[in-house]
Amino acid sequence: MNNFTNLTRMRIQLALRNKMFFFFSVIFPLGMFFIYAGIFAKGDPQKVSYFLGPVIALNVMGSFWGLSATLVMFREQGILRRFHVTPVSATDMLASSLLANYALTLPTVFVELACARLVFHVPNLGNLLSLAVLVTVGTVSFGSLGLVVASVTNTMQETQVLNQLIWLPLIFLSGATLPMGYLPKVAQGIAVFLPATYLVSGLQNALYSSFSVWQLSIQVFSLACWAILTFFVAAQLFRWEPEAKIPRNAKLWAAATAGPADDSSPMDTLLLKDYKPRSTLVVPETAVARARFPAIDVHTHSMFDVKTEADVDAWVRTLDEVGVETVIVTTDATGADFDRQVALFAKYPKRFRLYCSFDYSDIEAPGPIDQARAEEEMGDLLFAITNLSRKLGIEPESALRRANEKFTGRFDAMERAFLSRGQSLPDATLEQMEAEWARVKADS
């Protein structure tokens, strides 16, 4: 209990020293109040009283924003880690966050109520007990939501994105900004499940219609259940260390409020020894005994098992059986060889289409290089390199000289290395020279 109160005091002190806190928790809500009361209600006391519920609801709902950001910052900076080695418990840490937030939210609510009464002359502020109960339960609920957000996100950016995603439906679907009746039917259906809806309608009924706590029991009960659930989830998910991952069993709880995206693929953790790939070329076999429509076999080779006219006849019988009308035969033959193949299949000109192959017979034969043409090509290449040097501002001749020097230097070094081992360069094998060359090159 002692830790809890001391931590609460620290959190309040820190918030009061923070300029951002003043903007988001004081200036911003009061600005909203004056926009609603001055512009929407045009200062009419009756209308101001009607809008007061949504304004206070927005103020209360905003709790989750600051709480999530602070807790994530504490974790990212290793502040929570420092508390972790002390006797401070996770519950101390979370509960003090909630109480500090409550204590910091109340003054703004008081100022809003005071302005409504004194500036806009709202005749009465409805049922004050109902108001106090709803503000309390609401602040705890939405504060706990912030604690859940802090636990399911790992970085400040993630936190802010998730906060935005939560904030939009809260303000647009809860009736806080648009009256429920204006919303499409689907949105109204969703709104029934939003705790924010209960907070807005509860506060409006307490302030405008002076409903008692008993008359607002559904709203109070719903919010209280939600507060307990979210606090429980936040305690399950709480992490002291920045690198700690969300406990596995707690991930299920996270789904109850907001599901974090898991973008890791199974390949990220797969070890090579466990990698058992299956060829995509191996497909399930489907046996078709006979084609329903006349079929064409677009690619087959015949050179090994079809040698005689009897073989061809046997093949044609098989083709008739399975319903193949035409076969494209790739013979891999040229010249006289190909002529023999054509003769073999001559009996069935409609059934077989024969393709001959390329004649590679002279591919290895030596031939004279066209020296004149080679010289021209080489000249073009040198010209292109020289021109590129000019464009880059490099003097080609000195560049070439440097390359020569580099080569001579390395060759010398290689020679010396062999000599120092009592070996002469001409005696060395090509492999030894290659190895030494690689070493010399790596050194220089």
Add this chain to the structure above:
Amino acid sequence: MANSILQVENLVKRYGDVEAVRGVSFNVEEGQVFGLLGPNGAGKTTTVEILEGLRTPDGGRVSVCGFDPQRDSDALKHEIGAALQSTSLPDKLRVMEALRLFASFYKRRRNPEELLKRFGLEEKRNAFYSQLSGGQKQRLALAMALVNDPKVLFFDEPTAGLDPQVRREIYDIIEELRREKKTILMTTHYIEEAERLCDRVAIVDHGKVIALGSPRELKAHSGGTTRIEVRLARPESDGALKRLEGVADAREVDGAYVIHSNRPPQTIVSIVKHLEAQGNELVSLEIASPSLEDVFIEMTGRRLRD
């Protein structure tokens, strides 16, 4: 060793498939400064965090002040003080507030005023944490580790990232605590730090203790020899160097040759003669009395420094 204040037996910790700690064992006696010395990633921080109850071990037995850090975490935390790596405090928390707040968490407390004076932070008592220099932050971290007058102190890399001047200030503080017979378990990757501050040192590499003893014992273990480190123009075989006069051991480490000698003057003369005969040249030569670094090189064939 049943009454050692800190006992670690066959400790194992895995992160996924990586075994960060692979069967570490050691004991720390009351009043001792015990150092875990090793390169980054050797498993020192993980070991310390298990002892503090911040992490769950996957195997082995651990006892701190008679407590099991897992089962009796709450009771244990009242007995220990820690300056952890990569921690900080809220920017807008004042120095004195931090000391008072942390003292308030414990049953047994030391006077924050006295700690403030002792750690030279009196002038900074009302400064925000964000206004402190790196050295002041580290002094505050050490002061905060003492707020509960703990039985065991854990300092994880207490001088990492600090400049030499500030590092010496921290050494003075730890030496003073040593004189007061505080039990301290510290981790470091600085040899100088371990030699200067620790009564006993466990050299840790790849999650295992590879040597354990007082700095003097460990150095004596490496032969009490003088260390001669030479760089040569051309490679030379370790074997040839080992046969030279007075040489106890010679090995190549990162392109240099570390030679341990019983008779340094004779060894140096014979190195020079040998190189002359081989047509090789001496590029540099360094002579030093042996350090824990030599123990590490002997055990792993690598240098401790990155």
